[in-house]
Amino acid sequence: MRKAFISPGKYVQGEGELLNLGYFVNTFGKTALLIAHADDVKRVQNQLDATKETYGIQFIQSNFGGECSREEVKRLQALAAESNCDCTIGLGGGKAIDTAKCVAQGGPLIICPTIAATDAPTSHSAVLYTPEGAFDDYAYFSQNPSVVLVDTKVIAQAPTRFLVSGMGDSLSTYFEARATRSSYSPVNAGLPCGYREGHCPPARGTNTAFALAKLCYQTLLADGIKAKLSCDINQVTPALENIIEANSLLSGLGFESGGLAAAHAIHDGLTIFEGTHQYYHGEKVAFGTLVQLILENAPAEELEEVLDFCLSVGLPVCLADIGVIAPSEDELYQAAEKACIPEESIHAMPFPVTVENVVAAIKAADALGAQWKSTWNHH
Incomplete structure (x- = not known):
């Protein structure tokens, strides 16, 4: 009988772990496309600034629109190519995480959930929607995320x-x-x-x-x-x-x-x-x-x-x-x-x-x- 088991490359959780985000970016290069809703970036801006400083990395802001659609994925892939990004970061809830998976397409990917509301962070699949928010399709990738980094302090602050x-x-x-x-x-x-x-x-x-x-x-x-x-x-x-x-x-x-x-x-x-x-x-x-x-x-x-x-x-x-x-x-x-x-x-x-x-x-x-x-x- 054929059996299969898959998992992310690395799972790390703890208080203040977002401060180590730059360390994981450095394992791929210096520049990361940051896919996150403006509200989520605001919630963790201090940690992002600190890790950027400590590890000498650069975040390319994506101005993520909030919907995991083919159009948004295409736009972000073009931005990643244009900015020579070494990896993709999905920070926030399910939509940002799934969009990051679609943009990375099995390539270097760091997932940073800011809530513990679903089991999406570790998986190799994503749900695509139309720009209006209606279900479009499921997408599956060759790899699970490279790193799942969970800051429990951030999650404890969420509703x-x-x-x-x-x-x-x-x-x-x-x-x-x-x-x-x-x-x-x-x-x-x-x-x-x-x-x-x-x-x-x-x-x-x-x-x-x-x-x-x-x-x-x-x-x-x-x-x-x-x-x-x-x-x-x-x-x-x-x-x-x-x-x-x-x-x-x-x-x-x-x-x-x-x-x-x-x-x-x-x-x-x-x-x-x-x-x-x-x-x-x-x-x-x-x-x-x-x-x-x-x-x-x-x-x-x-x-x-x-x-x-x-x-x-x-x-x-x-x-x-x-x-x-x-x-x-x-x-x-x-x-x-x-x-x-x-x-x-x-x-x-x-x-x-x-x-x-x-x-x-x-x-x-x-x-x-x-x-x-x-x-x-x-x-």
Whole structure:
């Protein structure tokens, strides 16, 4: 059986790590294209100035427009060539990170997340949008980022909701890897490189990836609440460090080399509801995880553990929590149909899944979550 595991070249996290950014730029040269939103640059301007001074490097400002579109990628690639940049830096949230991946195209790339809201920093894939913000395509590259540099002090200063959303994304990692492993489905680590270019035989997940996915879940249960409280008061503690690692590294390696299944497909289906658009990716994935557990008829103890975890950190457990109020039967079918299109990860479940199955599981997860929430709040 062909198996694959991929990862960034180096992952470094700690307080004040942005001050070492120049050191990593120097491993490629002297000039780096800095892809970051103006607000994110402003947040860390002092650290950028200090590392520039210490290591004698130059940042080429990109005036990033905020959208990861083909047009923006083309513009930035031209700027990088014109400025003779030795590497690319993606600093900020998901859009800046994905744009940097597309600009670098597998070349020297340093990712500096300023929030721990998703597991995008470590992966070799990106999501492309139109300039207006509509989904365009997925892109895959020949390499994961060269360096992922996480300054935990910066992340502790960001709103707690980002960290909690990251925990929602991480929550699905173990359950989706478990389903993918049971069904012997291919994983992202074996996907072809480039913008849908090239072909290679599918690869399954490794024992290593599955162990990391499991550790991700165990870390959430052990340190999630403590990390949330630390972030509420903007303090870096061992628990916060552990959750940042779970959200960024364990979940990133777990989803890419361990596999995606129903939780992320349900997330994609739920995006047909206008009300969900004000909620973060990980918040919707948390509810998608509950739907997956209902689909596979997970043991009651496991469902209860997940529900308790979600409520303790403030993650959604029912449709109303993600802005879906009194959906019609027709809307639920539309969401389920979108979750079940042939390309979706829901087909990595270890049994056939129909649109009807998904509608039933969404309704059941919603009812269970609402009931558990009211009992939980009462206690």
